[in-house]
Amino acid sequence: MSKSIKIIKNRSDIGAGTRGSDLGIDAIEIAAINEKNDYFNQFDFEDLETENESIYNKVTNSFAKRVKSVYEQCERLSTSVARNINEGNFPLVISGDHSSALGTISGIKAAHPNKRLGVVWIDAHADIHSPYTSPSGNIHGMPLAAALADDNLDCQINEVTGDTEKYWNAMKNIGVDGAKVLAQDVVYFGVRDTEEPEDKQIAKLGIKNYMVHEVRYRGLETCVNEVLDTMSNCDMIYISFDVDSMDCDLISYGTGTPVPKGFDQHEIIAIINQLLASKKVASVEFVEVNPLLDFKGNKMAETAFEVLDAVTKQLKEVL
Numbered sequence: 001m002s003k004s005i006k007i008i009k010n011r012s013d014i015g016a017g018t019r020g021s022d023l024g025i026d027a028i029e030i031a032a033i034n035e036k037n038d039y040f041n042q043f044d045f046e047d048l049e050t051e052n053e054s055i056y057n058k059v060t061n062s063f064a065k066r067v068k069s070v071y072e073q074c075e076r077l078s079t080s081v082a083r084n085i086n087e088g089n090f091p092l093v094i095s096g097d098h099s100s101a102l103g104t105i106s107g108i109k110a111a112h113p114n115k116r117l118g119v120v121w122i123d124a125h126a127d128i129h130s131p132y133t134s135p136s137g138n139i140h141g142m143p144l145a146a147a148l149a150d151d152n153l154d155c156q157i158n159e160v161t162g163d164t165e166k167y168w169n170a171m172k173n174i175g176v177d178g179a180k181v182l183a184q185d186v187v188y189f190g191v192r193d194t195e196e197p198e199d200k201q202i203a204k205l206g207i208k209n210y211m212v213h214e215v216r217y218r219g220l221e222t223c224v225n226e227v228l229d230t231m232s233n234c235d236m237i238y239i240s241f242d243v244d245s246m247d248c249d250l251i252s253y254g255t256g257t258p259v260p261k262g263f264d265q266h267e268i269i270a271i272i273n274q275l276l277a278s279k280k281v282a283s284v285e286f287v288e289v290n291p292l293l294d295f296k297g298n299k300m301a302e303t304a305f306e307v308l309d310a311v312t313k314q315l316k317e318v319l
């Protein structure tokens with residue numbers, strides 16, 4: 001039986017250091033409307049409630065800012081993703097900041113606790129900090145550490161106590177208790193802006209990063225085939241697409257932490273579509289469009305929509 005696409009709109013930006021990625025979802029919709037594309041009228045969707053008012057709370061736990069609210073939002077997203085999978089839907093998630101990826105991953109695992117999950121993380125950042133190692137305390141830099149349930153204590157620089165510790169531990173147990181994915185089943189595409197604790201962790205865990213120049217030099221298809229090969233023991237794959245994986249100079253600065261020398265949108269489409277062709281993909285998530293930071297009008301959202309539209313066409317073929 002073929003699945004139906006369900007769009008999950010998760011307008012949450014509390015895991016980022018800069019406000020406005022919650023507006024990314026509407027900016028993408030407006031991009032579609034302005035090009036007279038009725039994309040958002042074609043699919044069932046769900047609007048998630050948010051915890052965005054927590055932005056007014058004084059941040060006391062600076063090693064994981066607003067952690068209780070981020071935990072609650074991830075829990076909410078996880079529940080929605082799990083329910084949609086159980087109902088036979090394909091969750092196409094559009095989130096604000098990248099902390100939400102933990103919610104999606106947790107939801108996939110909650111729906112299929114005994115299946116092995118591979119994660120393809122397309123991003124300029126590794127997002128593998130924990131509160132123990134984070135220089136910023138912004139949880140959008142931490143979702144993979146939570147999904148791996150690995151705090152990287154070898155590189156600890158922060159003393160984490162009280163509620164921060166409590167809710168961070170709770171984050172690692174959303175959906176199913178403990179690790180949702182094995183390090184050997186994670187690959188990066190385009191990571192090029194990391195801090196030392198992340199570099200050490202990536203090296204220790206042996207996580208492969210397909211850098212932009214490598215993908216161009218060796219060929220995109222070859223690289224994605226290699227990923228599918230290494231994930232041959234995974235039953236399902238989750239794709240996390242952070243728009244900052246794209247080149248900010250070429251595309252747009254409309255994202256919280258822009259980085260130059262990234263992919264273009266055609267490369268992103270080709271990577272995602274080749275992964276989708278494996279028929280193993282359980283969910284795709286788009287994150288970190290921030291229209292408030294875009295000085296090319298709505299360019300980042302327009303480009304994200306170009307990717308969304310193209311991968312949805314492929315998705316319809318494979319579902």
Ligand SMILES: NC(=[NH2+])NCCC[C@H](N)C(=O)O
Nearest residue numbers: 098125129136138140141257
């Ligand atoms: N999802 C993102 N945009 N992450 C950016 C993380 C930046 C930096 N590594 C930090 O921990 O603050």
